[in-house]
Amino acid sequence: MSCLCITGADIREFGAKMSGPPLVPMIHMIEAAAKPVVAAIEGVALGGGLELALSCHYRIAHSKARLGLPEVTLGLLPGAGGTQRLPRLIGVPAALELITTGRHVTAAEALQLGIVDEVTDQNAVDAAVKFAQSVEGKSLDARRIGTFPCPRPPDLDAVFEKVMKEVRRSARGAIAPVTCVQAVHAAVTLPYAKGMERERELFSTLFTSGQARALQYYFFAQRAVSRWSTPSGARWDTSKPRPVRKAAVIGLGTMGRGISVSLAQAGFSVVAVETQEKQLLEAKQAVSGMLERDAKRRGAPLAHGNIKYSCSLKAAADVDLVIEAVFEDMALKKAIFRQLSAICKPGTFLCSNTSALDIDELASQTQSPELVVGMHFFAPAHVMKLLEVVYGPRSSPEAVATAMQMGKKIGKVSVAVGNCRGFVGNRMLKPYLEQAFFLLEEGATPEQVDQVLEEFGFPMGVFKVSDLSGLDVGWKVRKADGLVVPDSTGKSARIQGGRRYSPLGDLLCEQGRFGQKTGRGWYQYDKPGGRVAKSDPWLHRFLEEYRARHGLVARRIDQQEVLERCLYALINEGFQILQDGIAAGPEDIDVIYVLGYGWPRHRGGPMFFADMVGLDKVLDRLERYHQLHPDVPGLKPCSLLRKLAAGGCPPIHRWREVIQKPHSQL
Numbered sequence: 061m062s063c064l065c066i067t068g069a070d071i072r073e074f075g076a077k078m079s080g081p082p083l084v085p086m087i088h089m090i091e092a093a094a095k096p097v098v099a100a101i102e103g104v105a106l107g108g109g110l111e112l113a114l115s116c117h118y119r120i121a122h123s124k125a126r127l128g129l130p131e132v133t134l135g136l137l138p139g140a141g142g143t144q145r146l147p148r149l150i151g152v153p154a155a156l157e158l159i160t161t162g163r164h165v166t167a168a169e170a171l172q173l174g175i176v177d178e179v180t181d182q183n184a185v186d187a188a189v190k191f192a193q194s195v196e197g198k199s200l201d202a203r204r205i206g207t208f209p210c211p212r213p214p215d216l217d218a219v220f221e222k223v224m225k226e227v228r229r230s231a232r233g234a235i236a237p238v239t240c241v242q243a244v245h246a247a248v249t250l251p252y253a254k255g256m257e258r259e260r261e262l263f264s265t266l267f268t269s270g271q272a273r274a275l276q277y278y279f280f281a282q283r284a285v286s287r288w289s290t291p292s293g294a295r296w297d298t299s300k301p302r303p304v305r306k307a308a309v310i311g312l313g314t315m316g317r318g319i320s321v322s323l324a325q326a327g328f329s330v331v332a333v334e335t336q337e338k339q340l341l342e343a344k345q346a347v348s349g350m351l352e353r354d355a356k357r358r359g360a361p362l363a364h365g366n367i368k369y370s371c372s373l374k375a376a377a378d379v380d381l382v383i384e385a386v387f388e389d390m391a392l393k394k395a396i397f398r399q400l401s402a403i404c405k406p407g408t409f410l411c412s413n414t415s416a417l418d419i420d421e422l423a424s425q426t427q428s429p430e431l432v433v434g435m436h437f438f439a440p441a442h443v444m445k446l447l448e449v450v451y452g453p454r455s456s457p458e459a460v461a462t463a464m465q466m467g468k469k470i471g472k473v474s475v476a477v478g479n480c481r482g483f484v485g486n487r488m489l490k491p492y493l494e495q496a497f498f499l500l501e502e503g504a505t506p507e508q509v510d511q512v513l514e515e516f517g518f519p520m521g522v523f524k525v526s527d528l529s530g531l532d533v534g535w536k537v538r539k540a541d542g543l544v545v546p547d548s549t550g551k552s553a554r555i556q557g558g559r560r561y562s563p564l565g566d567l568l569c570e571q572g573r574f575g576q577k578t579g580r581g582w583y584q585y586d587k588p589g590g591r592v593a594k595s596d597p598w599l600h601r602f603l604e605e606y607r608a609r610h611g612l613v614a615r616r617i618d619q620q621e622v623l624e625r626c627l628y629a630l631i632n633e634g635f636q637i638l639q640d641g642i643a644a645g646p647e648d649i650d651v652i653y654v655l656g657y658g659w660p661r662h663r664g665g666p667m668f669f670a671d672m673v674g675l676d677k678v679l680d681r682l683e684r685y686h687q688l689h690p691d692v693p694g695l696k697p698c699s700l701l702r703k704l705a706a707g708g709c710p711p712i713h714r715w716r717e718v719i720q721k722p723h724s725q726l
């Protein structure tokens with residue numbers, strides 16, 4: 061009897077030459093063994109670990125074990141027979157679902173699916189030994205999965221056509237899920253040995269694809285962001301978080317409700333505050349509904365009891381941490397921070413969910429500015445995985461560490477970012493949106509711009525997203541910034557402060573077109589609150605009249621220009637953010653964009669994308685566009701980008717060296 065320990069591949073090896081015994085010959089050797097081989101599965105059997113277990117004649121799993129073939133999430137497919145054995149063992153539909161999503165299953169589900177033969181609460185190795193003894197002498201003919209015929213659905217073509225259509229739709233340009241379907245198709249249509257050959261070919265195509273590189277980069281980027289640091293020298297490994305048991309949420313609108321749900325579900329005691337009785341009651345019902353739906357979906361216990369509702373800020377007196385989520389109004393937020401500073405016990409962390417306002421200005425209203433940080437959630441706050449933790453110049457390392465840990469406890473990926481208008485995510489969005497507006501002025505349509513961005517992999521184009529979140533949000537901000545003013549001829553000004561400005565969004569808002577909520581925006585909807593965007597002839601006429609009024613001649617704009625102007629302007633701002641020290645590294649920006657803004661994961665994030673395209677090429681295109689549009693500062697290449705390009709375009713993992721040495725000649 062011998063024991064073997066295996067967890068899966070070390071994905072750090074993917075970029076280099078892999079070490080260790082090749083898995084496929086080993087798998088064939090195990091399967092062909094004359095003696096019964098029983099896999100004892102404890103902890104996780106993912107990827108290669110499960111593929112190895114599938115070559116064993118029996119599988120025994122501990123009840124806490126988790127199993128899966130997650131290769132697809134790294135841009136690959138299970139390349140050691142997983143795509144050939146799993147459908148033979150559990151049937152094509154179940155195997156397709158697991159392989160194309162990379163979903164992990166519990167031991168109980170694995171038993172139900174037929175992946176394992178027995179689940180034990182005892183030591184899995186002991187159980188496996190016992191099991192091996194019980195099957196001693198039995199024939200292994202029916203236990204070698206590679207020799208099974210693959211079950212063939214009667215309507216094979218229809219099944220695969222349907223799956224392929226669904227996978228293509230949800231993959232949004234990612235090639236790995238589609239390739240996984242092709243590999244499983246081979247399992248059904250080819251003999252085992254040929255199927256294995258096909259799996260190997262398909263694996264090699266994915267292995268050398270840019271998408272696998274992007275997904276593997278992203279995998280590590282998500283881990284890298286937890287090792288945060290700030291320009292003042294505070295770091296994740298030297299800053300200790302303080303325990304938080306009780307937290308308050310102030311303002312129970314869209315965001316406050318979702319934040320309260322997240323906190324309650326993670327087991328925090330929550331004090332939820334609204335000013336008016338009526339709003340409080342509405343919020344209470346909404347939060348209860350959200351908790352109930354979520355508990356049902358997850359099969360988890362209800363967390364109602366964790367939340368106490370109040371109309372008074374005084375209810376926050378004994379909490380450890382407050383998250384303010386009232387209207388985006390500096391005067392109102394300042395007043396609340398002043399009051400909280402007087403009401404809360406000493407040492408309470410005061411956090412704001414503001415999407416763009418100055419955290420330090422809020423901190424200045426309090427007696428202990430070092431306890432103030434931003435905790436910027438994304439809507440819907442109980443669903444979206446991202447949290448930007450914003451440190452001001454006076455935020456203590458302990459406050460940053462506490463907010464970062466709090467984010468982790470409620471299941472978010474927290475990214476520490478510096479304090480500036482819009483922080484990282486929203487700051488980069490501005491030049492992107494601006495380019496989209498300019499493209500409309502020059503001859504594009506919202507449909508055309510959105511189509512290009514969706515083909516790139518965004519779930520929704522910029523104009524559909526605007527309609528969804530409400531055009532009035534940005535309008536209010538622009539009005540507060542004094543941008544919404546007519547020029548000397550009475551027309552809406554197209555130059556503000558010496559730079560190009562597009563008033564198109566303001567003009568739509570003046571018409572009451574706020575997007576989905578009013579049933580009209582950049583598109584039309586069947587009713588206010590409608591979700592299906594339809595092209596609107598009114599909008600096209602409006603654009604034509606607008607161009608005519610301002611003497612603009614529409615030109616044909618190709619896909620490449622749409623993509624480059626939108627994305628490169630966004631990326632350029634990303635370089636500026638790195639140069640300003642607002643984000644510590646490109647990974648922080650990329651995680652924010654993938655988790656918060658729908659950037660396609662298989663493209664790694666905007667900064668990784670720039671690296672893939674080539675920094676010299678991005679620089680060259682930005683220079684060209686800036687020459688054509690000198691009044692658009694967002695197109696002027698950032699000096700960090702120039703420096704990196706001049707230094708021979710070092711790979712993304714070396715950018716930090718250049719950023720940290722401001723005078724480096726590279």
Ligand code: NAI
Pocket residue numbers: 310311312313314315316333334335339385386387388389392396413414415416436437438439529
């Ligand atoms: P909202 O308008 O839905 O909710 C604000 C709530 O605050 C309202 O229920 C209001 O009654 C309440 N409120 C106002 N004054 C109050 C006071 N003195 N005490 C207690 N409650 C008070 O706004 P939303 O969208 O939830 O935004 C809240 C904050 O979150 C803003 O700072 C916004 O910029 C930020 N944010 C919004 C996102 C979004 O997508 N809606 C995303 C990320 C951040």
